[in-house]
Amino acid sequence: METVGTLTERLTPALAASRYLQRELAARPWLAPLLEASIDAPMGAEAMRDFLAREAPDEAQLKRGLRRLRTWVICHTAARDLLGLAPLAEVTETMTRLAEVCIAHAHDQLHTGLAERHGAPACADGTPMRMVIIGMGKLGGRELNVSSDIDLIFAYPEDGDTTGPRPLSHFDFFTRLGRQIIAAIGEVTEDGFVFRVDMRLRPNGDSGPLVSSFDALEHYFIAQGREWERFAWIKARPLCGERLDELADIVRPFVFRKYLDFGAINAMRALHAQIRAQVARREMATNIKLGPGGIREIEFTAQVFQIIRGGRDAGLQIKPTMQVLEALADRGVLDYGAVTAMGDAYVFLRRLEHRLQYLDDAQTHDLPATPEDRARIAIAMGFADEAAMAAELEHHRTVVSASFQAACGDPNEADHALDELWDATITPEHVANRFEAMQFRNPTAAADRLAQMREGHRYRQLPESIRGRVDALIPRIIEGCAAQPNPDDTLARILTLLDAINRRGAYLALLQQYPQALRRLMELMSASSWAADYLTTHPILLDELLDARQLEEAPDWPAFAQHLREQLDAAEPDIERQMDLMREQHHAQVFRILHQDIAGKWEVEAIGDHLSALADVVLEETLRQCWRKLKQRHRETPRFAVIGYGKLGGKELGYASDLDIVFLYDDEDPSASENYARLAQRLLTWLSARTSAGTLFDTDTRLRPNGESGLLVSGIDAFRKYQDESAWLWEHQALTRARFVAGDAEVGAKFERAREELLRRPRDLTKLAEEVIAMRRKMLDQHASRDASFKVKDDTGGLIDFEFIIQYLVLGHAHAHPKLVANLGNIALARISGELGLVDAAHAKAAADAYRTLRRMQHRLRLNGEKARLPEGAAEAEREAIRTLWMDVFGRPA
Known part of the structure; x- marks a missing residue:
């Protein structure tokens, strides 16, 4: 009694916050000594297994032992949490361990009993076969709360029959085993229950078979798997069984597409809308899980980006919510500040969730109805009163709602002022007039181009969902093009891109979801026809437009080399995937x-x-x-x-x-x-x-x-x-x-x-000069301009002239001047030649500056798909500088 009294005194704050803890200590004399002995340390899996070895040594005592363990662990966890001894991570990990230990213990005992009666299942090669129990949701993510359901799916590797005295098919064997495990864990007895078991996430839900073979599971994913199930399977984690790599190979391509799957945002929005409707219908505004700014919105934010990017970034194929959000911040997908704020909100909401459940061991996420209980919860959360807690809660929910809306909201919900330009009932003349008002140079051609796309076979054959994305984008594209200095070219280029990607809903969803990406796209399309063609050829690069920080970061080639090597090694031995990865990384x-x-x-x-x-x-x-x-x-x-x-x-x-x-x-x-x-x-x-x-x-x-x-x-x-x-x-x-x-x-x-x-071999300078000039004349005969225009590369006074000068200087003088051997680039070698007195230093500098200018001109022309050819009289100063250096070196023109 003294132990109970001492423990009760120590537990006073916890008892004040948990009627469940009060009841259990009063009703179960065996509990207090266990708590007294264990409360100062986290509960480990080994302690749980030792308890079950004593309390549930056989099938007859299984249910009672499991439920007594649950009572001890819940009370132990509640006490430590409410006394401030256990952080959130300990609470969720302890509850996850409890589920794992109980499931494993029940499975092992019940499998053994069934195998004794019907024979043990085995694979075709004779190896023993065990049922694969897959933990979903918070169990899969190691995030169980203290009064959580456990979402399970049962699977087995292959069909066959047992070989015992009363044989069963593997399907029947594992169906019976699954039912027994559900009863052992979820059935309410005089000792209570362990976990409520929810099997509705299995293929076809309640109407589907309780267990599925790997083949049946794969067929279901291919033929019937729905978008919302991909979100559910993100957190899937096998708790026991064999051939788990084989199972992962079935699940992974269903959940994670090889491409950037921005279309998943719409699926997530639909799922979120259903939850919001349910919340409104049931008047659940105070529900901290499903209500606005609740836990589910944090989870959705993480999961939608896992679905979008996880197929191309294996580092996002992880389970815990906050680890996912931190990984997204590391990759620049989410803002670090937003992730930190969501992390603070997540901890607050999960701690509050547990205190709601400690109160009466009820599976609830709603704030209590009575002022007394709300005050009790506020004190357990460390607040002076309910008002202070409510203010903090409102702050976190506002932060979560804003972060969720920024990441996942629909930016195109409102009507756009230019919607009418995509309306088939508006006359072409009206559209052209609007284009003229927006400073398009050829408004009639722009209007015709738009009408051709709207009336074209490709657009009309699009599925309704994808056509809706195009419809939302076009007015915003027109607006963006009008803001560019060359609106006609920009519109033509981006409509060409849309033609190329309009059957790729993920790319359209990206541009629809992220106005900043669309804006950067139009700036690029305006600036360079080469960039427009490159993007049209490699539309996967549209993803690069999302992260301004990454776009503007100077290259780090050693880091890139290491990253590329790691990615390719991870894909070994899949040559096709490795070649794709290298191309994708290079293009990016x-x-x-x-x-x-x-x-x-x-x-x-x-x-x-x-x-x-x-x-x-x-x-x-x-x-x-x-x-x-x-x-x-x-x-x-x-x-x-x-x-x-x-x-x-x-x-x-x-x-x-x-x-x-x-x-x-x-x-x-x-x-x-x-x-x-x-x-x-x-x-x-x-x-x-x-x-x-x-x-x-x-x-x-x-x-x-x-x-x-x-x-x-x-x-x-x-x-x-x-x-x-x-x-x-x-x-x-x-x-x-x-x-x-x-x-x-x-x-x-x-x-x-x-x-x-x-290169340092001594040479006859006269003979060398004659050979270089002869080679240059041959090139001029083949490639020089035949009219008055200036070909920047090939004509006299152009790039090749300067390069031949440098090559001559290196070949003619490197034997005496080793500096010239270094591969420093033409401009640096011209400077060195001037410093060495091989040519007039001022002429060398002027020619090098001209060479740089001509290269810049050539570069800009090519960026806009033009040949490097300038009109007569253009770049005359640059040509003259290079001709002057040529005459200094060779004494006569080429």
Whole structure:
């Protein structure tokens, strides 16, 4: 009695908040000693199992033992929580452990009894078969509350029959077992119950069979699975059973699509609307779970983005709500401040939920009806009175509602002022007049283009749900186009994009849901026809428009390389998925550079540096992946290098540049030549093959020794010999812009030494100049403009003139000036040549500035799909600067 008295005194605050705890201590003399001994530490699974070993050693005592355990654990948890000893995480984890331990104990005992009577189920290969019990909802997420239902689904790997004295089909065996487990856990006896068991999430709900084979489950997902079930299965977690990887392979593609599934937002909104209607109908405004700003809205916010992105980001295929929200903040999908505020609200609401349930062990989420009980709850929450708690509750619910609306609300609910322009009953003349008022240059053409889309077969054949998204977008697109400096071009480009994606509801949903993404899209469409074409070809990149922070962040190539490697390794051995992943990641990085380029963040040299660095990463990882997939490798790491030439070698890669590459190796193994040839061929295929995600690069290997007639791969010594004895001058010119880009660093270093030796060879300057001029004249004959316009690359005073000047200076003077061998780029080499006195320093600087300006002009023209050709008289100052340097060096024009 002294123990009870001491415990009662200690539990005074908890007893004041929980009539259930009062009743249980009064009715069950065995409970107080257990609480006295255990209350100072969290309840572990081992303590629960030990209790059941004593109290429920056989099937006859199973129900009683389980219920006594439940009483102890609930009272222990309530006491610790109400005394301030247990944080929320401990409470939910303890309740989850209780469910797991009870289910496992009941399953093991009942399975054994059934197997003794009917024989044990077994797989076709003879291995024992156990029922897979899947915890759903809060049980799956390890988030059970103290008076929660448990949502279960029963499955088994394959059909068959038991082999006992009274055999059963596996279906019948596991159906009986499932019913017995439900009774053991959920049936109300004189000792109460353990958990209410809800089986309505199983295929076809209450009308479906209690258990499903894996085959039946997969067929159901394919043929009948509904959108709301995808949300339910996010938290699915097997609690026992075998062949769980096989089950995961069935569930994953149903829940997580390979594409960005923005269409899930509408499904979630529909589900949320049903709940809101139910809340309103039942007058449940004070329900802290289902009411406005309640727990469910926090859960929905996490789950909808898991559905949208989880198929492409395995890191989001996790269960606990707050971990998901934090992961979304890390990825820039949600704002950190909003996630922090939702986290605070979640803890508050879950703590309040538990105090509502401690009161009478009732499954409730409603605030109490009586002032006395509301005051009791307020004190248990640490507030002085009900009013203070109500104010805090209102604050958190307002925060949650606002965050939910920002993330998941429908931004297109209101009518738009331009809706009439998409109305088939409005005359074309009226639409054209409205376009003219919005400063379209050719309003009639714009109106016709819009009418053609509305009346076109593609639009009319769209499903109603997708057509509704197009209908909501068009007025907003027109408004956005009108805000651009070139509204006609912008409208034409974005309507072309819509034509390409209008059967892809997820992309339309993205643009419909996120006005900021639509705004950024139109800015890009206005700024660059190349960007418009790139997006139309790779619409998956629309997702990039959501996160301004990520779009504007400077590239971190080592971090990207590590991230790419981790993703590809995680997809091993699925080659198709790896190739898609590499393309998707490459396209995303190109798109971010493009966005920053259009915004004016980078000079043209920096664009070339970044695109070349990206290509280096892709080549390095492609090489690694291709080598590991060769079946007959003769060594773990290849002694193989990729050498970049041309724009890749000079770090001047453009958005659509080919890769000029050469393959070298240094390996005496007899099988090296054959294996490396196979590796090179596979690498080229990996880079250039078109998959569902597009292509990576076109490649050109004609700069290898002996060109197209030569071997695809060369030994480093053979390469050196060829360059020393047989190479043409133009091949040495190309060597001035070559560098090691991927593969074995020692082979790369040998190439760099060979390159330096070749470039530093003394040459006859007169003969060298004659050969360079002859090569330049040949190129002019083939490519120079035939009219008065100026081809920025090919004509005299253009880019090639400047590049030939630098190549001549390197080849002619590197033997005396080693600085010229470094692959620093043409502009830097021009400056160095001036500092060394090889050319007039002022002329070199003027020509280098002109070269930079011409590259910038070429770049801008190509961004808008135009050839790099300027009208007569354009860029005359730049041309003259380069011609002047040419005359300084060669003494006569090309």
